Amino acid sequence: MAGLIESYVRDLKRDLHFDPALAERIAGEVESHLWEAAEAEPGYPSADAERRAIERFGVAREIASRFAADAMARQSRRTWIALLVTTGVTFIAMRLRVLWLGETGDTLSTLLPVIDRYGFVAAIATGMVGWFAFRRSFFPLAICLSALVASITAGIVRAGLFADGAPLHVLLTAAGEIALAGVLAFHVCTLGRGLWRTALLRRIGQ
Amino acid sequence: MLGMEAEMLKGHLDAIVLAALESGPAHGYAIIEAIKSRSGDTFDLAEGTVYPALHRLEEAGLLSSSWVTPPGGRKRRMYSLTRKGTGALAERRRSWGRFSQAVSHLLGGGRTWPA
Numbered sequence: 001m002a003g004l005i006e007s008y009v010r011d012l013k014r015d016l017h018f019d020p021a022l023a024e025r026i027a028g029e030v031e032s033h034l035w036e037a038a039e040a041e042p043g044y045p046s047a048d049a050e051r052r053a054i055e056r057f058g059v060a061r062e063i064a065s066r067f068a069a070d071a072m073a074r075q076s077r078r079t080w081i082a083l084l085v086t087t088g089v090t091f092i093a094m095r096l097r098v099l100w101l102g103e104t105g106d107t108l109s110t111l112l113p114v115i116d117r118y119g120f121v122a123a124i125a126t127g128m129v130g131w132f133a134f135r136r137s138f139f140p141l142a143i144c145l146s147a148l149v150a151s152i153t154a155g156i157v158r159a160g161l162f163a164d165g166a167p168l169h170v171l172l173t174a175a176g177e178i179a180l181a182g183v184l185a186f187h188v189c190t191l192g193r194g195l196w197r198t199a200l201l202r203r204i205g206q
Numbered sequence: 207m208l209g210m211e212a213e214m215l216k217g218h219l220d221a222i223v224l225a226a227l228e229s230g231p232a233h234g235y236a237i238i239e240a241i242k243s244r245s246g247d248t249f250d251l252a253e254g255t256v257y258p259a260l261h262r263l264e265e266a267g268l269l270s271s272s273w274v275t276p277p278g279g280r281k282r283r284m285y286s287l288t289r290k291g292t293g294a295l296a297e298r299r300r301s302w303g304r305f306s307q308a309v310s311h312l313l314g315g316g317r318t319w320p321a
Contacts (some may be wrong), residue, residue: 026257028273029283033235033253036280058252066258074265 004050005034008060015064018197019071026067033057065201072194076136079187083127083144086180087120090148093173094120097159100170112158119151138192145181145188152177219259221298222249224268224291231286233274234260260285268294 009031016023034053041049057063094116123144130140156174159166166174226232226240237260238253263269268291275281287295 022261025283026261028281029234029257030254032233032280032282036235037253056253058254060254062252063254063257066255067261070258070262070265 004047004054005031005038008034008054008057012060012064015061015201016067018068018194022067022071030057030063061201065198068194068198068201072191072198073136075187075191075194079141079184079191080131080135082180082184082187083141086148086177086184087123087127087144089173089180090120090123090152090177093170093177094151094155096170096173097155100166101159112154115154116151116158119147119154123147123151138188138195141188141191145184148184149181152181218302219251219255220263221295221302223256223259223263224287224295224298227269227285227287227291228295231284233282233284235282237285263291267291 009027012030013023013027016026034050034057037053037056038044038049041052043049126140126143126147130137130144134140152174156178159170222241223237226237226244229240232240234256235253238251238256241249241251241256260269260271264271264285268288269285270288271283271285273281274284
């Protein structure tokens, strides 16, 4: 049967599963710490000495939730950077499309240019509100992503890019914005999952 | 530890950890013992709370760490201040000095602040 320290370390490792490398490293450190603390307790070796060392260390879920909160702060920064880069590239791609369309004219309906333009404007507006008021929140980033995807899709369909033989620089920037939208979607999903997990760890740890 | 002291400690934990490492490299358990001892056991914090702080400081480049196994001993992760960490500690000390002086004036009812 596993001792108290082994069980505690196993629980902590399970709660840190969102980052396997971190879980492995922290588990090793914590185990070493707990054995050292238990050895300093009167009556060691005994289950009581191990229990007292664990009590002083704190609840595993609370420790894990602090690591998760730090990981989310880092993920939030990465997601905002991804949003900034995606927005910049989308703007450039839009301008190049508009310049090109100025020569050839729209190929499809009048609705698509509206979605293309106002989807981008909505992404910028939501991004600015989110950055100043809800920087750690998932929803402004998710709304920005949706608006950008709508704008990019409308822009590409509008221009009939891949059918009408657009020039290379227009195609390349369009490919860049699609790829970056994918990267942004990945970061937004990772942030959403992480925030949900952190909230869950905090609720269970209370 | 009183609730208010616990909250105050949380806000300054990173600086306290940096200060505990000023005298030389140490592992997590030794850092906690140093904090307890230097605070006269006033700051008897949950020991596990130090590890997220250590990891955060290392991510910020203020600490470096490596596994060390002393002869016949247990494997430990040793932390030490980086050059950036030494600078950050000095800056936090200056900032704390200004802050504590201002609060002392406000609470002590002595001279006006700012002087």
